[in-house]
Amino acid sequence: MSKAAGPLAGLKVIEFAGIGPGPHVAMLLADLGAEVVRIDRPGGGVMNPIVERARNRVTVDMKSEEGKAFCLDAASKADVLIEGLRPGVMERLGMGPDELLAANPRLVYARMTGWGQDGPLAKAAGHDINYIAITGALDAIGKPGEPAIPPQNLVGDFGGGSMYCAFGIMAALYERERSGKGQVVDAAIVDGVTSLMSFFFGQQHGAIRTTKRGEGLLGGGAHFYQCYETADGKEISLGSIEPQFYAELVARAGLPEDVATTQMDPSKWAENKEKLAALFKTKTQAEWNELLEGTDVCYGPVVPLDEVHEHPHMKARGTYVEHEGKLHPAPAPRFSRTPGEVRSSADDGAAVVAGWSKE
Numbered sequence: 001m002s003k004a005a006g007p008l009a010g011l012k013v014i015e016f017a018g019i020g021p022g023p024h025v026a027m028l029l030a031d032l033g034a035e036v037v038r039i040d041r042p043g044g045g046v047m048n049p050i051v052e053r054a055r056n057r058v059t060v061d062m063k064s065e066e067g068k069a070f071c072l073d074a075a076s077k078a079d080v081l082i083e084g085l086r087p088g089v090m091e092r093l094g095m096g097p098d099e100l101l102a103a104n105p106r107l108v109y110a111r112m113t114g115w116g117q118d119g120p121l122a123k124a125a126g127h128d129i130n131y132i133a134i135t136g137a138l139d140a141i142g143k144p145g146e147p148a149i150p151p152q153n154l155v156g157d158f159g160g161g162s163m164y165c166a167f168g169i170m171a172a173l174y175e176r177e178r179s180g181k182g183q184v185v186d187a188a189i190v191d192g193v194t195s196l197m198s199f200f201f202g203q204q205h206g207a208i209r210t211t212k213r214g215e216g217l218l219g220g221g222a223h224f225y226q227c228y229e230t231a232d233g234k235e236i237s238l239g240s241i242e243p244q245f246y247a248e249l250v251a252r253a254g255l256p257e258d259v260a261t262t263q264m265d266p267s268k269w270a271e272n273k274e275k276l277a278a279l280f281k282t283k284t285q286a287e288w289n290e291l292l293e294g295t296d297v298c299y300g301p302v303v304p305l306d307e308v309h310e311h312p313h314m315k316a317r318g319t320y321v322e323h324e325g326k327l328h329p330a331p332a333p334r335f336s337r338t339p340g341e342v343r344s345s346a347d348d349g350a351a352v353v354a355g356w357s358k359e
Contacts, residue, residue, distance in 0.1 A: 006033025058349025160192030
């Protein structure tokens with residue numbers, strides 16, 4: 001594997017193989033320069049070459065004495081450990097936080113789960129849809145009178161999961177600089193999603209600000225914060241919330257007078273949506289792009305995933321990079337002096353751990 005670059009260069013990370021948010025956490029750290037050794041189970045393999053990039057892989061039977069010894073040695077030298085097993089599993093393997101922090105007091109032991117390490121559901125199986133269901137997030141997404149619609153697994157696994165876990169790891173590493181001690185990071189998706197919902201807990205609820213399904217300014221009720229179909233069967237998005245942006249939409253799209261003067265009248269929103277739906281079907285997506293994109297309308301075409309790399313803005317920023325014949329999302333965020341980079345994986349995890357020294 002190429003020499004790591006980025007703000008986290010020199011950080012030593014052990015990742016126990018898992019799915020969803022755990023590997024994404026490791027990817028985020030690896031992209032920014034961390035040296036990540038991924039411990040795969042026998043019979044495992046690469047499930048997602050994008051999310052599992054930049055790894056030093058090694059296959060280990062953690063139930064064997066030899067495998068356990070390797071894991072303990074690796075953890076004794078690492079800065080960070082990431083695991084996403086059910087609560088109690090690592091303890092039964094003899095690799096729980098008590099054992100590993102005793103051997104390496106500076107270790108940041110990150111536990112990525114859906115329900116968290118305690119509570120009545122802690123040891124139950126679950127997936128993104130279940131975690132966001134009990135936080136109020138899922139209840140807010142969909143159409144009135146219909147079942148809620150899961151937003152892929154972005155809100156739970158990655159929004160409330162991996163991003164909060166990565167943030168927790170970095171906070172623990174920052175604190176370690178003062179105390180010299182590591183600690184356990186209990187990153188539960190239900191906690192992270194609840195934190196994401198803070199905005200909605202803090203707002204005054206009413207017809208405009210509400211989390212009722214398909215209603216309110218942000219939930220699908222407003223005609224000016226909406227997606228519409230175009231003449232060629234494609235879609236566009238509007239976010240013309242502020243009065244000056246709505247005025248720009250009125251002027252550029254030629255909204256009817258009754259729509260122009262009833263922006264914040266929720267009783268008119270359903271009717272206004274029908275009028276805008278008819279209006280946006282009079283031109284193709286490309287024609288609306290020419291008229292509205294790049295203006296203060298707050299506009300964007302709805303782009304399919306397999307076409308996003310061709311969007312002029314994404315292309316200009318280099319948001320996608322080609323690596324080993326595949327398109328990869330570029331490391332994020334960006335740094336002025338120590339940029340991250342997309343790197344290859346290699347089956348050299350054992351050699352990498354052997355080269356680590358204890359601090």
